[in-house]
Amino acid sequence: MPPSAVPDVAAASLAAALTTPAAPHDHPLDHLSLGKIVQIRERLLAAQAAGKRVYRFESGDPSFAPPAHVIDAITQAAHAGKTHYVPNNGIPELRRALARKVAEKNGLTSATADDIFVTNGAMHALFVAFGALLLPGDEVIIPDPMWTEVAENIRLAGAVPVGVPLRADADYAYRVDDIRGAITPRTAAIFLNTPHNPTGAVLSRDALAGILELARAHDLWIVSDEAYEDVIYAPHVHHSIGALARPDERRVVSIFSFSKSHAMSGLRTGYIVTNDPVLHDRIPKLLRCTINGVNSVAQWAALAAITGSDRHIVEMREVYHERRDTMLRALTGIPGVRPFAPRGAFYVWAELDPSVYERLEVADADALATMLADQGIGSAPGDAFGNSCSDALRFAFSCDTTMVREGSVLLREALT
Numbered sequence: 517m518p519p520s521a522v523p524d525v526a527a528a529s530l531a532a533a534l535t536t537p538a539a540p541h542d543h544p545l546d547h548l549s550l551g552k553i554v555q556i557r558e559r560l561l562a563a564q565a566a567g568k569r570v571y572r573f574e575s576g577d578p579s580f581a582p583p584a585h586v587i588d589a590i591t592q593a594a595h596a597g598k599t600h601y602v603p604n605n606g607i608p609e610l611r612r613a614l615a616r617k618v619a620e621k622n623g624l625t626s627a628t629a630d631d632i633f634v635t636n637g638a639m640h641a642l643f644v645a646f647g648a649l650l651l652p653g654d655e656v657i658i659p660d661p662m663w664t665e666v667a668e669n670i671r672l673a674g675a676v677p678v679g680v681p682l683r684a685d686a687d688y689a690y691r692v693d694d695i696r697g698a699i700t701p702r703t704a705a706i707f708l709n710t711p712h713n714p715t716g717a718v719l720s721r722d723a724l725a726g727i728l729e730l731a732r733a734h735d736l737w738i739v740s741d742e743a744y745e746d747v748i749y750a751p752h753v754h755h756s757i758g759a760l761a762r763p764d765e766r767r768v769v770s771i772f773s774f775s776k777s778h779a780m781s782g783l784r785t786g787y788i789v790t791n792d793p794v795l796h797d798r799i800p801k802l803l804r805c806t807i808n809g810v811n812s813v814a815q816w817a818a819l820a821a822i823t824g825s826d827r828h829i830v831e832m833r834e835v836y837h838e839r840r841d842t843m844l845r846a847l848t849g850i851p852g853v854r855p856f857a858p859r860g861a862f863y864v865w866a867e868l869d870p871s872v873y874e875r876l877e878v879a880d881a882d883a884l885a886t887m888l889a890d891q892g893i894g895s896a897p898g899d900a901f902g903n904s905c906s907d908a909l910r911f912a913f914s915c916d917t918t919m920v921r922e923g924s925v926l927l928r929e930a931l932t
Contacts, residue, residue: 544671544672544674547671548668548671548672549664549668551664551665551900552664552882552885552896552897552899552900553574553575553664553896553900556574556885556886556889556894556895556896557574557575557894559886559889559890560572560574560889560892560894563889563892568892569892570892570893570894571892571893571894571915571919571922571923571926571927572894572912572915572919573893573894573895573911573912573913573915573923573927574889574894574895574896574912575894575912575914575915576713576776576861576862576863576912576914577781577914577915578775578776578779578781578832578862578914579779579914579915579916579917579919580779580828580832580835581779582778582779582780582783582817582821583778583821583824583825583828585820585821585824585825586778586780586817586820586821586824587817588820589816589817589819589820589821590813590814590816590817592816593812593813593816593817594813598812598813598816599812599813600812601808601809601812602809602810602812602815603809604800604803604804604808604809605632605633605634605799605800605803606632606633606634606787606809606810606815607634607812607815607816607819608629609819610632610634610815610816610818610819610822611629611630611632611634612629613819613822613823614629614632614634614787614789614822615627615628615629615631615632617822618632618756618758618770618772618789622742622745622756622758622759622770622772623755623756623758623759623760624756624758624759624770624789625759625763626763626791627789627791630796631789631790631791631796632787632788632789633787633788633789633790633799633800633803634785634786634787634810634815634818635785635786635787635788635803635807635810636784636785636786636806636807636810636811637773637775637781637784637785637786638741638743638771638772638773638775638786639665639669639786640784640786640806640807641771641773641786641787641788642665642666642669642739642741642771643669643672643802643806644788644799644802644803644806645739645769645771645788645790645795645799646669646670646672646673646675646739647672647673647802648795648798648799648802649673649704649705649737649739649769649795650670650673650674650675650704650705651674651675651704652673652674652675653674653675653676653702654673654674654675654676654702654703654704654705655675655676655677655678655700655702655703655704656670656675656676656677656678656703656704656705656706656707656739657678657680657695657698657699657703657705657706657707658670658677658678658679658680658707659679659680659682659688659690659707659708659709659712659902660679660680660681660682660901660902660903660904660905661682661714661715661865661898661901661902661904661905661908662679662707662709662713662714662901662902663709663713663714663901664900664901666707666709666741667679667902670707675704676702678698678700678703679902679903679904680694680695680697680698681694681902681904681905682715682717682904682905684854684856684867687717687856688712688715688716688717688856688865689717689719689723690708690710690712690717690719690723690727691723692723692726692727692730695727695730696730699734699736703734703736704736704737705736705737705738705739706727706730706731706736706737706738706739707738707739707740707741708724708727708738708739708740708741708757709740709741709742709743710724710740710742710744710754710755710860711744711745711747711748711754711858711859711860711861712744712860712861713743713744713861713863714861714863714865714896714901714910715856715858715863715865716856716857716858716859716860716861716862716863716864716865717856717858717859717860718748718752718753718754718859718860719755720755721755721760724755724757724760725760727757728757728760728761728768731767735767736767737767737768737769738757738767738768738769739769739771740756740757740758740768740769740770740771741771742754742756742770742771742772743771743772743773743775743776743786744776744860744861744862745772745777746776746777746829746832746833747776747777747832747833747836747860747861747862748833748859748860749833749836749837749840749858749859749860752859752860754860756770757770758770758789766790766791766792766793767792768790769788769789769790769792769795770788770789770790771786771787771788771789772786772787772789773785773786773787774786774818774821776861776862777821777829778818778821778828779832780814780817780818780821783811783814783817783818784810784811784814785810785811785814785815785817785818835917836862836913836914838917839862839913839917839920840857840858840862840864840913842913842917842920842921842924843855843864843911843913843920843924843927844857844864845924846924846925846927846928847864847866847911847924847927847928847931850928850931850932851869851871851872851875851932852868852869852870852871852872852875853866853867853868853869853872853931854866854867854868854869862912862913862914863910863911863912863913864910864911864913865908865909865910866908866909866910866911867898867905867907867908868881868884868898868907868908868909869907870907872884872931876931880906880907881897881898881899881906881907881908881909882897882899882906884897884909885897885909887930888927888930891926891930892926893923893926893927893930894911894912895909895910895911896909896910896911896912897909898910911927
Protein backbone atom coordinates (compact mmCIF):
# COMPACT_ATOMS: atom_id res chain seq x y z
CA MET A 517 0.00 0.00 0.00
CA PRO A 518 1.52 3.40 -0.95
CA PRO A 519 2.14 5.89 1.89
CA SER A 520 -0.64 8.22 0.70
CA ALA A 521 -3.14 5.40 1.07
CA VAL A 522 -2.29 4.53 4.69
CA PRO A 523 -5.39 5.41 6.75
CA ASP A 524 -4.81 7.52 9.84
CA VAL A 525 -5.15 5.96 13.26
CA ALA A 526 -8.31 7.87 14.17
CA ALA A 527 -10.07 6.77 11.00
CA ALA A 528 -9.05 3.14 11.46
CA SER A 529 -10.18 3.14 15.08
CA LEU A 530 -13.53 4.63 14.13
CA ALA A 531 -14.09 1.98 11.45
CA ALA A 532 -13.32 -0.68 14.06
CA ALA A 533 -15.70 0.96 16.53
CA LEU A 534 -18.50 0.84 13.98
CA THR A 535 -17.98 -2.79 13.02
CA THR A 536 -17.21 -4.40 16.39
CA PRO A 537 -19.01 -4.34 19.74
CA ALA A 538 -18.34 -1.03 21.44
CA ALA A 539 -16.42 -0.91 24.69
CA PRO A 540 -18.28 0.50 27.69
CA HIS A 541 -18.79 4.25 27.34
CA ASP A 542 -17.26 4.21 23.83
CA HIS A 543 -19.19 5.89 21.02
CA PRO A 544 -18.34 6.55 17.35
CA LEU A 545 -18.80 10.29 17.87
CA ASP A 546 -16.00 10.23 20.44
CA HIS A 547 -13.61 9.63 17.53
CA LEU A 548 -14.61 12.88 15.80
CA SER A 549 -13.36 16.33 16.64
CA LEU A 550 -15.49 19.45 16.88
CA GLY A 551 -12.84 21.09 14.73
CA LYS A 552 -10.00 23.55 15.24
CA ILE A 553 -11.79 26.15 13.14
CA VAL A 554 -14.67 26.09 15.61
CA GLN A 555 -12.23 26.50 18.50
CA ILE A 556 -10.65 29.58 16.89
CA ARG A 557 -14.11 30.94 16.08
CA GLU A 558 -15.24 30.57 19.69
CA ARG A 559 -12.14 32.40 20.89
CA LEU A 560 -12.82 35.28 18.49
CA LEU A 561 -16.51 35.48 19.34
CA ALA A 562 -15.66 35.65 23.03
CA ALA A 563 -13.24 38.50 22.35
CA GLN A 564 -15.86 40.25 20.23
CA ALA A 565 -18.44 39.91 23.00
CA ALA A 566 -15.96 41.54 25.34
CA GLY A 567 -15.81 44.56 23.02
CA LYS A 568 -12.61 43.77 21.13
CA ARG A 569 -12.35 44.37 17.38
CA VAL A 570 -11.85 41.04 15.60
CA TYR A 571 -11.12 40.04 12.02
CA ARG A 572 -13.06 36.95 10.98
CA PHE A 573 -10.58 35.28 8.64
CA GLU A 574 -11.26 31.84 10.10
CA SER A 575 -14.73 31.19 8.67
CA GLY A 576 -16.09 30.96 5.13
CA ASP A 577 -19.40 32.76 5.56
CA PRO A 578 -20.29 35.27 2.81
CA SER A 579 -20.73 38.82 4.10
CA PHE A 580 -23.39 39.58 1.48
CA ALA A 581 -27.14 39.53 2.02
CA PRO A 582 -29.25 37.29 -0.21
CA PRO A 583 -30.66 39.05 -3.29
CA ALA A 584 -33.80 41.13 -2.71
CA HIS A 585 -36.03 38.75 -4.67
CA VAL A 586 -34.95 35.92 -2.35
CA ILE A 587 -35.87 37.94 0.75
CA ASP A 588 -39.22 38.83 -0.85
CA ALA A 589 -39.90 35.15 -1.51
CA ILE A 590 -39.34 34.34 2.17
CA THR A 591 -41.89 36.97 3.21
CA GLN A 592 -44.40 35.92 0.59
CA ALA A 593 -44.11 32.23 1.48
CA ALA A 594 -44.60 32.95 5.16
CA HIS A 595 -47.66 35.16 4.55
CA ALA A 596 -49.10 32.53 2.21
CA GLY A 597 -48.94 29.95 4.97
CA LYS A 598 -46.26 27.83 3.29
CA THR A 599 -44.90 26.83 6.67
CA HIS A 600 -46.09 23.24 6.96
CA TYR A 601 -44.68 19.82 6.13
CA VAL A 602 -43.24 19.56 2.64
CA PRO A 603 -42.46 16.59 0.37
CA ASN A 604 -39.54 14.60 1.73
CA ASN A 605 -37.25 15.08 -1.29
CA GLY A 606 -38.05 18.76 -1.80
CA ILE A 607 -40.95 20.80 -3.14
CA PRO A 608 -41.71 19.82 -6.77
CA GLU A 609 -41.36 23.38 -8.07
CA LEU A 610 -37.80 23.63 -6.73
CA ARG A 611 -36.75 20.18 -7.92
CA ARG A 612 -37.97 20.93 -11.45
CA ALA A 613 -36.15 24.26 -11.45
CA LEU A 614 -32.95 22.66 -10.19
CA ALA A 615 -33.11 19.99 -12.88
CA ARG A 616 -33.25 22.79 -15.47
CA LYS A 617 -30.40 24.62 -13.76
CA VAL A 618 -27.98 21.67 -13.69
CA ALA A 619 -28.85 20.83 -17.31
CA GLU A 620 -28.32 24.36 -18.62
CA LYS A 621 -25.53 25.59 -16.34
CA ASN A 622 -23.64 22.46 -15.33
CA GLY A 623 -24.14 20.26 -18.39
CA LEU A 624 -26.02 17.49 -16.56
CA THR A 625 -28.40 17.32 -19.49
CA SER A 626 -30.09 14.05 -18.61
CA ALA A 627 -31.05 15.13 -15.06
CA THR A 628 -34.75 15.18 -14.19
CA ALA A 629 -36.62 16.36 -11.13
CA ASP A 630 -36.56 12.78 -9.87
CA ASP A 631 -32.75 12.99 -9.74
CA ILE A 632 -32.79 16.01 -7.40
CA PHE A 633 -32.82 15.66 -3.60
CA VAL A 634 -33.00 18.86 -1.53
CA THR A 635 -30.86 18.80 1.62
CA ASN A 636 -30.20 20.93 4.66
CA GLY A 637 -27.15 22.55 3.07
CA ALA A 638 -24.20 20.90 1.32
CA MET A 639 -22.82 19.47 4.56
CA HIS A 640 -26.02 17.52 5.08
CA ALA A 641 -25.81 16.47 1.42
CA LEU A 642 -22.37 14.98 2.13
CA PHE A 643 -23.69 13.15 5.19
CA VAL A 644 -26.58 11.74 3.17
CA ALA A 645 -24.52 10.83 0.10
CA PHE A 646 -21.83 9.03 2.09
CA GLY A 647 -24.40 7.36 4.31
CA ALA A 648 -26.25 6.05 1.26
CA LEU A 649 -23.10 4.93 -0.58
CA LEU A 650 -20.67 3.51 1.93
CA LEU A 651 -20.31 0.37 4.00
CA PRO A 652 -18.19 0.10 7.17
CA GLY A 653 -14.54 -0.31 6.22
CA ASP A 654 -14.87 1.21 2.74
CA GLU A 655 -12.21 3.72 1.76
CA VAL A 656 -12.83 7.09 0.09
CA ILE A 657 -9.96 8.94 -1.56
CA ILE A 658 -9.96 12.66 -0.76
CA PRO A 659 -7.58 15.58 -1.40
CA ASP A 660 -5.27 16.47 1.49
CA PRO A 661 -5.74 19.26 2.56
CA MET A 662 -9.53 19.15 2.50
CA TRP A 663 -12.37 20.84 4.37
CA THR A 664 -12.56 19.04 7.72
CA GLU A 665 -16.17 17.90 7.60
CA VAL A 666 -15.65 15.84 4.46
CA ALA A 667 -13.46 13.34 6.29
CA GLU A 668 -15.71 13.43 9.36
CA ASN A 669 -18.81 12.62 7.32
CA ILE A 670 -16.98 9.71 5.71
CA ARG A 671 -16.11 8.47 9.19
CA LEU A 672 -19.70 8.86 10.33
CA ALA A 673 -20.64 6.41 7.58
CA GLY A 674 -18.15 3.94 9.08
CA ALA A 675 -15.71 4.36 6.21
CA VAL A 676 -12.09 5.52 6.06
CA PRO A 677 -10.88 8.74 4.38
CA VAL A 678 -7.61 8.25 2.50
CA GLY A 679 -5.78 11.48 1.83
CA VAL A 680 -3.86 12.24 -1.36
CA PRO A 681 -1.39 15.04 -0.61
CA LEU A 682 -1.68 18.15 -2.79
CA ARG A 683 1.55 20.02 -3.50
CA ALA A 684 2.26 23.71 -3.90
CA ASP A 685 4.72 23.07 -6.73
CA ALA A 686 1.84 21.49 -8.69
CA ASP A 687 -0.56 24.34 -7.86
CA TYR A 688 -2.42 21.97 -5.51
CA ALA A 689 -3.71 19.92 -8.42
CA TYR A 690 -5.58 16.70 -7.58
CA ARG A 691 -3.63 14.49 -9.95
CA VAL A 692 -4.76 11.25 -11.51
CA ASP A 693 -1.47 9.44 -10.89
CA ASP A 694 -1.58 10.31 -7.19
CA ILE A 695 -5.18 9.16 -6.92
CA ARG A 696 -4.35 5.94 -8.75
CA GLY A 697 -1.60 5.23 -6.23
CA ALA A 698 -4.07 5.48 -3.35
CA ILE A 699 -6.54 2.91 -4.72
CA THR A 700 -6.79 -0.34 -2.75
CA PRO A 701 -9.26 -3.25 -2.81
CA ARG A 702 -11.26 -1.34 -0.17
CA THR A 703 -11.64 1.82 -2.23
CA ALA A 704 -15.29 2.64 -2.91
CA ALA A 705 -15.22 6.25 -4.08
CA ILE A 706 -13.17 9.25 -5.15
CA PHE A 707 -14.21 12.55 -3.62
CA LEU A 708 -13.40 15.82 -5.37
CA ASN A 709 -14.06 19.46 -4.64
CA THR A 710 -13.58 22.18 -7.23
CA PRO A 711 -13.16 25.07 -6.62
CA HIS A 712 -11.25 23.66 -3.67
CA ASN A 713 -11.54 24.54 -0.01
CA PRO A 714 -9.01 25.32 1.47
CA THR A 715 -6.50 26.10 -1.33
CA GLY A 716 -8.69 27.72 -3.99
CA ALA A 717 -7.36 25.36 -6.68
CA VAL A 718 -9.63 24.70 -9.68
CA LEU A 719 -9.63 21.47 -11.68
CA SER A 720 -9.50 21.73 -15.45
CA ARG A 721 -11.83 19.84 -17.75
CA ASP A 722 -8.96 17.55 -18.76
CA ALA A 723 -8.14 16.78 -15.13
CA LEU A 724 -11.77 15.90 -14.44
CA ALA A 725 -11.90 13.68 -17.52
CA GLY A 726 -8.85 11.82 -16.25
CA ILE A 727 -10.39 11.26 -12.84
CA LEU A 728 -13.63 10.04 -14.41
CA GLU A 729 -11.75 7.58 -16.62
CA LEU A 730 -9.82 6.30 -13.59
CA ALA A 731 -13.07 5.78 -11.66
CA ARG A 732 -14.54 3.89 -14.61
CA ALA A 733 -11.52 1.61 -14.83
CA HIS A 734 -11.84 0.65 -11.15
CA ASP A 735 -15.64 0.74 -10.91
CA LEU A 736 -15.57 3.51 -8.30
CA TRP A 737 -18.10 6.15 -7.33
CA ILE A 738 -17.33 9.84 -7.70
CA VAL A 739 -18.75 12.33 -5.22
CA SER A 740 -18.29 15.89 -6.48
CA ASP A 741 -18.75 18.85 -4.12
CA GLU A 742 -19.36 21.98 -6.21
CA ALA A 743 -20.46 24.41 -3.51
CA TYR A 744 -18.10 27.13 -4.83
CA GLU A 745 -19.13 26.82 -8.49
CA ASP A 746 -19.85 30.56 -8.79
CA VAL A 747 -16.91 31.86 -6.74
CA ILE A 748 -14.25 31.69 -9.43
CA TYR A 749 -11.80 34.15 -10.94
CA ALA A 750 -11.01 34.64 -14.64
CA PRO A 751 -9.51 33.14 -16.67
CA HIS A 752 -10.43 30.01 -14.72
CA VAL A 753 -13.73 28.25 -15.39
CA HIS A 754 -15.73 25.79 -13.32
CA HIS A 755 -16.53 22.43 -14.93
CA SER A 756 -18.89 19.80 -13.50
CA ILE A 757 -17.56 16.27 -13.76
CA GLY A 758 -21.14 15.04 -14.21
CA ALA A 759 -21.23 16.78 -17.58
CA LEU A 760 -18.48 14.45 -18.80
CA ALA A 761 -20.32 11.28 -17.81
CA ARG A 762 -22.41 9.29 -20.26
CA PRO A 763 -26.20 9.61 -19.78
CA ASP A 764 -26.38 5.98 -18.70
CA GLU A 765 -23.56 6.25 -16.14
CA ARG A 766 -24.79 5.94 -12.55
CA ARG A 767 -21.69 6.45 -10.43
CA VAL A 768 -21.34 10.24 -10.35
CA VAL A 769 -23.01 12.04 -7.45
CA SER A 770 -23.00 15.86 -7.66
CA ILE A 771 -23.55 18.17 -4.68
CA PHE A 772 -24.44 21.86 -4.86
CA SER A 773 -25.38 24.61 -2.42
CA PHE A 774 -27.06 28.00 -2.21
CA SER A 775 -24.76 29.12 0.62
CA LYS A 776 -21.94 30.61 -1.44
CA SER A 777 -23.64 31.55 -4.73
CA HIS A 778 -26.60 33.29 -3.10
CA ALA A 779 -25.25 34.12 0.39
CA MET A 780 -27.89 31.82 1.90
CA SER A 781 -25.62 29.99 4.33
CA GLY A 782 -28.02 30.43 7.26
CA LEU A 783 -30.98 29.20 5.22
CA ARG A 784 -29.29 25.78 4.92
CA THR A 785 -30.31 24.70 1.44
CA GLY A 786 -28.34 22.39 -0.82
CA TYR A 787 -29.06 19.49 -3.14
CA ILE A 788 -27.81 16.18 -4.44
CA VAL A 789 -28.01 15.14 -8.09
CA THR A 790 -27.90 11.42 -8.87
CA ASN A 791 -29.54 9.15 -11.42
CA ASP A 792 -28.72 5.90 -9.62
CA PRO A 793 -31.84 3.81 -8.78
CA VAL A 794 -30.33 2.42 -5.58
CA LEU A 795 -29.56 5.91 -4.29
CA HIS A 796 -33.05 7.00 -5.33
CA ASP A 797 -34.27 4.42 -2.83
CA ARG A 798 -31.76 5.05 -0.06
CA ILE A 799 -31.46 8.85 -0.01
CA PRO A 800 -35.14 9.54 0.80
CA LYS A 801 -34.81 7.25 3.82
CA LEU A 802 -31.92 9.26 5.21
CA LEU A 803 -33.72 12.52 4.44
CA ARG A 804 -36.79 11.24 6.27
CA CYS A 805 -34.81 10.09 9.30
CA THR A 806 -32.61 13.18 9.61
CA ILE A 807 -34.70 16.23 8.67
CA ASN A 808 -38.11 15.15 7.31
CA GLY A 809 -37.85 17.84 4.65
CA VAL A 810 -35.82 21.04 4.37
CA ASN A 811 -37.31 24.20 5.90
CA SER A 812 -40.32 25.03 3.73
CA VAL A 813 -39.74 28.79 3.56
CA ALA A 814 -36.07 28.27 2.69
CA GLN A 815 -37.10 26.09 -0.26
CA TRP A 816 -39.34 28.82 -1.67
CA ALA A 817 -36.42 31.22 -1.21
CA ALA A 818 -34.18 28.80 -3.11
CA LEU A 819 -36.74 28.63 -5.92
CA ALA A 820 -36.66 32.42 -6.22
CA ALA A 821 -32.86 32.36 -6.16
CA ILE A 822 -32.60 29.84 -8.97
CA THR A 823 -35.29 31.35 -11.21
CA GLY A 824 -34.61 35.04 -10.57
CA SER A 825 -31.79 37.32 -11.69
CA ASP A 826 -28.24 36.13 -11.06
CA ARG A 827 -26.71 39.56 -11.62
CA HIS A 828 -25.52 39.57 -8.01
CA ILE A 829 -23.13 36.69 -8.75
CA VAL A 830 -21.05 38.83 -11.12
CA GLU A 831 -21.03 41.72 -8.63
CA MET A 832 -20.14 39.40 -5.74
CA ARG A 833 -17.30 37.85 -7.72
CA GLU A 834 -15.82 41.29 -8.44
CA VAL A 835 -15.83 42.16 -4.74
CA TYR A 836 -14.23 38.85 -3.83
CA HIS A 837 -11.56 39.46 -6.45
CA GLU A 838 -10.71 42.80 -4.82
CA ARG A 839 -10.59 41.22 -1.35
CA ARG A 840 -8.45 38.36 -2.65
CA ASP A 841 -5.88 40.75 -4.09
CA THR A 842 -5.84 42.83 -0.89
CA MET A 843 -5.06 39.80 1.24
CA LEU A 844 -2.49 38.45 -1.23
CA ARG A 845 -0.64 41.76 -1.21
CA ALA A 846 -0.53 41.68 2.58
CA LEU A 847 0.87 38.13 2.68
CA THR A 848 3.35 38.48 -0.18
CA GLY A 849 6.98 39.15 0.65
CA ILE A 850 6.86 38.01 4.28
CA PRO A 851 9.89 35.78 4.94
CA GLY A 852 8.86 32.13 5.20
CA VAL A 853 5.22 32.74 4.18
CA ARG A 854 4.19 31.39 0.75
CA PRO A 855 0.61 32.36 -0.19
CA PHE A 856 -1.13 30.65 -3.12
CA ALA A 857 -3.26 32.87 -5.36
CA PRO A 858 -6.67 31.14 -5.35
CA ARG A 859 -8.39 30.50 -8.67
CA GLY A 860 -11.75 30.03 -6.92
CA ALA A 861 -13.47 30.05 -3.49
CA PHE A 862 -12.61 32.77 -0.94
CA TYR A 863 -9.55 31.55 0.91
CA VAL A 864 -5.84 32.24 0.78
CA TRP A 865 -3.79 29.18 1.67
CA ALA A 866 -0.32 30.07 2.91
CA GLU A 867 2.40 27.50 3.50
CA LEU A 868 4.87 28.29 6.27
CA ASP A 869 8.58 27.64 6.55
CA PRO A 870 9.63 26.51 10.06
CA SER A 871 11.76 29.67 10.23
CA VAL A 872 8.50 31.58 10.75
CA TYR A 873 7.90 29.76 14.02
CA GLU A 874 11.41 30.52 15.24
CA ARG A 875 11.14 34.17 14.28
CA LEU A 876 7.74 34.60 15.96
CA GLU A 877 8.66 32.37 18.92
CA VAL A 878 5.82 29.87 18.50
CA ALA A 879 5.98 26.08 18.32
CA ASP A 880 3.98 25.44 15.13
CA ALA A 881 1.09 26.61 12.95
CA ASP A 882 -1.43 25.73 15.66
CA ALA A 883 0.36 27.96 18.12
CA LEU A 884 0.64 30.69 15.49
CA ALA A 885 -3.12 30.54 14.85
CA THR A 886 -3.70 30.87 18.58
CA MET A 887 -1.30 33.82 18.76
CA LEU A 888 -3.14 35.54 15.92
CA ALA A 889 -6.51 34.84 17.55
CA ASP A 890 -5.24 36.48 20.75
CA GLN A 891 -4.63 39.57 18.61
CA GLY A 892 -8.16 39.34 17.20
CA ILE A 893 -7.12 37.87 13.82
CA GLY A 894 -8.82 34.68 12.70
CA SER A 895 -7.18 31.88 10.75
CA ALA A 896 -7.38 28.11 10.43
CA PRO A 897 -4.27 25.95 11.00
CA GLY A 898 -3.26 23.56 8.26
CA ASP A 899 -3.64 20.37 10.27
CA ALA A 900 -7.36 21.10 10.60
CA PHE A 901 -7.56 20.06 6.93
CA GLY A 902 -5.51 16.87 6.78
CA ASN A 903 -2.36 14.98 7.67
CA SER A 904 0.11 16.36 5.13
CA CYS A 905 -0.32 20.10 5.59
CA SER A 906 0.48 21.03 9.19
CA ASP A 907 2.80 23.89 8.17
CA ALA A 908 0.12 26.16 6.70
CA LEU A 909 -2.63 28.61 7.57
CA ARG A 910 -5.89 29.33 5.75
CA PHE A 911 -7.31 32.85 5.73
CA ALA A 912 -10.88 33.53 4.57
CA PHE A 913 -11.73 36.78 2.80
CA SER A 914 -15.49 36.20 2.84
CA CYS A 915 -16.00 38.79 5.60
CA ASP A 916 -16.77 42.39 4.60
CA THR A 917 -14.31 44.42 2.55
CA THR A 918 -13.46 46.90 5.32
CA MET A 919 -12.59 44.02 7.64
CA VAL A 920 -10.37 42.48 4.96
CA ARG A 921 -8.57 45.78 4.31
CA GLU A 922 -7.99 46.63 7.97
CA GLY A 923 -7.30 43.08 9.06
CA SER A 924 -4.81 42.43 6.27
CA VAL A 925 -2.67 45.32 7.50
CA LEU A 926 -2.68 43.93 11.04
CA LEU A 927 -2.07 40.40 9.74
CA ARG A 928 1.04 41.50 7.88
CA GLU A 929 2.30 43.32 10.98
CA ALA A 930 1.66 40.26 13.13
CA LEU A 931 3.59 37.97 10.76
CA THR A 932 6.53 40.33 10.28
